[in-house]
Amino acid sequence: MIALLRAECRKLLTVRSTYIITVIALLLVAFLSFYIEGYKGMMPLPEWLTYLMNNVSTTISIFVAIMAILLIGHEYRYNTITYTLAAANSRTKVLLAKICTVATFALVLTVIAWGLAFAAYWCGVQLSPNQLQQWVTPQLEWEAVWRGAFFVVSFGLLGLVLGFLFRHLVGSIAALFILPTVEGILSPLLKENVKYLPFSLLEQVHIGVSWKPFTAACLFAAYLGTLWLVAWYLFIRRDAN
Numbered sequence: 001m002i003a004l005l006r007a008e009c010r011k012l013l014t015v016r017s018t019y020i021i022t023v024i025a026l027l028l029v030a031f032l033s034f035y036i037e038g039y040k041g042m043m044p045l046p047e048w049l050t051y052l053m054n055n056v057s058t059t060i061s062i063f064v065a066i067m068a069i070l071l072i073g074h075e076y077r078y079n080t081i082t083y084t085l086a087a088a089n090s091r092t093k094v095l096l097a098k099i100c101t102v103a104t105f106a107l108v109l110t111v112i113a114w115g116l117a118f119a120a121y122w123c124g125v126q127l128s129p130n131q132l133q134q135w136v137t138p139q140l141e142w143e144a145v146w147r148g149a150f151f152v153v154s155f156g157l158l159g160l161v162l163g164f165l166f167r168h169l170v171g172s173i174a175a176l177f178i179l180p181t182v183e184g185i186l187s188p189l190l191k192e193n194v195k196y197l198p199f200s201l202l203e204q205v206h207i208g209v210s211w212k213p214f215t216a217a218c219l220f221a222a223y224l225g226t227l228w229l230v231a232w233y234l235f236i237r238r239d240a241n
Helices: 002-013 016-039 048-077 081-086 091-127 143-166 169-196 198-207 213-237
Strands: none
Touching: 002 048, 002 091, 016 048, 016 091, 048 081, 048 091, 048 143, 048 169, 048 198, 081 091, 091 143, 091 213, 143 169, 143 198, 143 213, 169 198, 198 213
16 A cells, blocks of 8 residues: 555656646735735734635635546546556555545645745735735634645545546546536525535535534535545446556
């Protein structure tokens, strides 16, 4: 299993797309934190750090999901999945290794993005011409840490499971963007019942209006776990090609 984990980390960290997407995500985080939140923002509230962490998690989650799709999608596109399976004595171990790799990368990138956002926000406040702007000592809700980490990791694992299910880059990325849109279209029809849909649950992890954050996280995890059970069954049963 250790060898598989090392192999998956090497695959993720030796392709240019990982670094390109990561740099784009961090640049976007820095710009939003510096210019929108700090430089152009109004007088910050004591809870500004919690809001900032939530915004950062939302921003980078889609990038993590795309990188997760590329991790498995490239193997099917270039038919290197056969070598991956030949080197392992269990397809389940291959799947677990990819899950652990994506989850770890998502956590590391989240922490880095939070640190960058904090520094960029501080610089924006110091340089802001807004006379109302001043530095306010943050009051961090520690619950925001697990909520933000859960949000990003969940999106990463969602992207990965879509890659396993579709085994096609375009189809997986399209599904990643289409599914939340379909859920939004159904919102007027379902009205209050929209809170039971997966992406609405994931949103509640941040805002906690219709559901408590922990309850929403557990319900979304149930959706995600069901998808992973289907993906696991298909992965061990379908031909690699």
